Amino acid sequence: MTPTPPPAHASAREGARSAGPVLAGRARLAGILTARDRWLLWMLWEHRVLTTTQISGLAFPATRRATRRLLTLYQAGVIDRFRPRRPVGTAPWHWILAPAGAAVLAAEHGLDLRELRWRHDRALALAHSLHLEHDIGVGDWFTTLATSPEPGALNLWWSQTRCARLWGDLARPDGYGRLDPTTPGAGGLEFFLEYDCGTESLTQLAGKLHGYGNLAAATGITTPLLFWLPTAHREATARTALASAATGLDQPATVPIATANPEHTPEAGPAGAVWLPLHPAPARPGPRISLARLAGAWPHLHLDHAPVSTSEDSAALDQRVVIPPPPPRPPRHGRL
DSSP states (O other): OOOOOOOEEOOHHHHTOOHHHHHHTHHHHTTTOOHHHHHHHHHHHHHSOEEHHHHHHHHOSSHHHHHHHHHHHHHTTSEEEEEEOOSSSOOOOEEEEOHHHHHHHHHHTTOOGGGGOOOHHHHHHGGGOTTHHHHHHHHHHHHHHHTOOSSSEEEEEEOHHHHHHHHTTTOOOSEEEEEEOOSTTOOOEEEEEEEOOSOSOHHHHHHTHHHHHHHHHHHOOOOOEEEEOSSHHHHHHHHHHHHHHHHTSSOGGGSOEEEEOTTTSTTTOTTSSOBEEEOSSOOOOOOOBOGGGGGGGOTTOOOOSOSOOOSSOHHHHHHHHOSOOOOSSOOGGGOO
8 A cells, every 4th residue: 555655754863762861761751651651551562553533433432632741652752753754734643652651561461672673763753654654554543443332342452563464475455343232132253354544456455355265265254345335436346346346256254354435424434334345246236234233244253262363383373473462452450
């Protein structure tokens, strides 16, 4: 995916920070950091960058309180920030992990800082990444889902980086999630997300299905694949390309597909009744359904297994992903 590169800058003061001085104050941080703060450090390691808007929605009752706390953590040296330039208006602050925060996170997981596979200069380089707009879009999508009042609770959100480390030789989803039922009649669902910005050709988009088919064959697990398209027109044309590609799979039923776009019902978000399952037959699609009810479109799904993984043993997987993923929301006692 190659979205339009957002011109960006990071302040010289932020870029000049180094691990040495801040590591000396790690003991002092023990009396400052709350459970919510530590969750945030974990999230910034997992997802690399989150905006003030996303962090506020996930963890704070009001944006003003989020802004104050983020500034405190920035001044304590555990997080850093940059603000991409926009042609019109002002972007929110984009937050990344800082050396002291990475040191705290590594210590909590019994790791040396080098084992965390994190570098401050690479984190700051996200300010100039060609993929920043796409990555923030993925974060917005999952944040909206995690905070939706619709039935179903998002209890797993794995980053693109984690997905690539686990399955990158076969498929590279933009995220992996699991929705657990919270009300009667709302089913659970685990899924891969392909967040489309409209910059790839439809041939490239549809060509990804073979990788997901190979992943399903390697794991023996059928995992729905969700395509979030930017416009209704893009969704309509993508569905034609995806249906054609799906018929060429060895076992099309192992790659259940659904599509949606934000133009259909903008206020509904990804949790709402915006999804259209894609079936091999060229029949007229039925009504759009909510994400919580999407599993019902594929009766052959079984959700009583652990999150999808490859056949590698646990030790090998641990070496590739370093630490487990954080929960999408902070601990309840840490939100205040």
